[in-house]
Amino acid sequence: QQKVQQSPESLTVSEGAMASLNCTFSDRSSDNFRWYRQHSGKGLEVLVSIFSDGEKEEGSFTAHLNRASLHVFLHIREPQPSDSALYLCAVSMDSGYNKLTFGKGTVLLVSP
């Protein structure tokens, strides 16, 4: 059964400093990797999706996938206080009805 773990549990960075979040998964046959963000009391907002090894950039968000090491990273360039939120990693397989397995998330706090 797929296991998804995220680290750190919480992260505080200063406004404008790079924030890096880590996600590890257990099943190497996984195909799809997504990063979501949830502001307090709101739904999930997809930030970036990546399907092959390497990097994928969407605005200030860059996902980096290394399937061999079972890692997918999220880098946030020049974060603002409005980027303070819960960040969730989700993994799925094409053969699995696109069912998402989530990590518990990283709480990011961006201080002014």
Add this chain to the structure above:
Amino acid sequence: DTTVKQNPRYKLARVGKPVNLICSQTMNHDTMYWYQKKPNQAPKLLLFYYDKILNREADTFEKFQSSRPNNSFCSLYIGSAGLEYSAMYLCASSPDWGIEQYFGPGTRLTVL
């Protein structure tokens, strides 16, 4: 419009009483999903509809029911709420496998 709507946004229920949560989307998506999220836990898939076919996860099979009277609407039904059902319930829809899931704002259910 990629909006997924959920009603109500907040629900207070008594132990032993039924609960019915509603999700709607106007994107003509084939698949609709329900996730449960508790504080400090990963979102957990409860069930999903692909067209008119309901798929329930094995470990929540008997706890939740759902119906999809048409392509746009999907409900989540709890026959007898227990304290352990207190959580955020997230609905998502997707046009096909391997494609983005669009999430609604969630319904926060509190069972007393």
